Structures are given as C-alpha cells and as structure tokens.
Amino acid sequence: MCRYIYSEPLPLAAIVTRLEGPWSRQRVEHEGEGVSLAVVRRDTGVLIGDVVLMWLSERDRLGEIGWVLSPEHSGRGYATEAAHRLLHVAFDEWQLHRVIARVDVRNETSQRVARRLGLREEAHLVSNEWFKGEWTSEVDYALLDHEWRDGRVPCSCDDSIHGPASSPAHSDT
Numbered sequence: 001m002c003r004y005i006y007s008e009p010l011p012l013a014a015i016v017t018r019l020e021g022p023w024s025r026q027r028v029e030h031e032g033e034g035v036s037l038a039v040v041r042r043d044t045g046v047l048i049g050d051v052v053l054m055w056l057s058e059r060d061r062l063g064e065i066g067w068v069l070s071p072e073h074s075g076r077g078y079a080t081e082a083a084h085r086l087l088h089v090a091f092d093e094w095q096l097h098r099v100i101a102r103v104d105v106r107n108e109t110s111q112r113v114a115r116r117l118g119l120r121e122e123a124h125l126v127s128n129e130w131f132k133g134e135w136t137s138e139v140d141y142a143l144l145d146h147e148w149r150d151g152r153v154p155c156s157c158d159d160s161i162h163g164p165a166s167s168p169a170h171s172d173t
C-alpha cells in the first residue's frame with residue numbers, strides 16, 4: 001500500500017499526534033499547506049482511506065491531489081469518488097487554476113484513477129526521483145479549471161456531501 005507513496009505505515013501514537021495536528025486542519029491559509037480528508041463508507045461508517053489536496057502555489061493557483069485506499073475496499077470506485085469530491089473543493093471552493101497528480105509510472109491503478117477523474121496525461125518524467133532506494137519515473141496528470149467547468153469531468157455528486165476544507169481564495173480570516 002505504501003510502495004508508491006512517501007509515507008510508511010505509522011505507529012498508532014504517531015497517527016494520534018498527526019490527527020491532533022496537521023491532519024486536523026480545516027482551513028488552508030498559506031501555500032504549502034493542505035488538507036487530508038478521511039474517506040468513510042456511508043453504509044458502514046468505516047474509515048477506508050484518505051484523499052489529500054495540497055495548495056502548492058498561490059501565484060499560479062496550483063494544487064496537487066493524492067489518494068490512498070485500504071486494499072480491502074479497492075476495486076469499487078471509492079477512491080475515484082472521494083477524489084472527485086476533492087476536485088470540487090479544489091476548483092469550486094479554493095478557485096484553483098490547475099490541479100496535478102504525480103504518479104509512479106508502475107502504479108497503474110492510480111493512473112487509472114487519474115484518468116477516470118478526467119485528468120490529462122501531460123508528462124512522463126524518466127528516472128526523475130530517488131525514491132525508496134531506487135531511481136523512479138513518474139507520469140504527471142493535470143486538470144484545468146475551465147476543463148472542470150466545461151464538463152470534461154462527468155459529475156453525479158450528491159450535493160449534501162461537504163468536506164470541511166475552506167477556500168484559501170475566500171478565506172474570511
């Protein structure tokens with residue numbers, strides 16, 4: 001599960017510390033910050049994964065999205081559904097211009113999530129990162145705000161679902 005992501009499995013105490021710290025963030029005020037949202041099954045209430053949106057650049061209105069799902073809940077579209085909700089946050093609330101996803105070239109399931117979300121493949125970087133003891137290659141995906149608004153991404157969201165994240169563009173603090 002952690003093969004293609006930066007983190008490693010965390011001990012419970014470290015998870016609790018982060019839940020009380022950065023993972024509890026509901027407001028993003030500065031570039032470099034982000035939100036991590038739990039993915040919970042509506043029918044069971046079980047936590048099955050998380051999706052992350054980082055605000056990379058204020059000037060470029062640029063964000064990066066990522067997703068992790070518990071293997072026992074994969075193959076049912078949950079990661080795509082959750083990430084789609086986060087695209088609403090990115091474009092409709094944060095007013096970002098561009099959202100990217102960086103995926104290890106070997107991570108086919110994750111690339112399929114990016115493509116299902118409507119992100120375009122933009123670049124294949126060869127041996128660009130020393131990652132977990134080896135040189136790795138990545139495929140970069142992106143979606144622009146006008147592509148999101150033009151209906152490139154089919155949407156069947158239940159509007160009653162709202163994430164806690166608030167817009168840096170519309171921050172009232």
Ligand SMILES: CC(C)(COP(=O)(O)OP(=O)(O)OC[C@H]1O[C@@H](n2cnc3c(N)ncnc32)[C@H](O)[C@@H]1OP(=O)(O)O)[C@@H](O)C(=O)NCCC(=O)NCCS
Pocket residue numbers: 001002004005066067068069070073074075076077078079080081102103104107109110112113
């Ligand atoms: C990447 C990851 C989130 C993808 O999980 P996933 O289960 O394949 O993604 P989804 O939950 O969106 O499910 C999509 C699959 O469910 C299938 N599916 C079944 N029923 C579905 C439904 N009702 N609606 C949508 N898709 C459905 C889709 O066809 C798709 O299968 P396919 O890719 O074989 O075509 C998961 O493999 C993971 O957590 N990996 C480890 C962490 C990681 O690498 N993260 C990404 C770093 S860039």
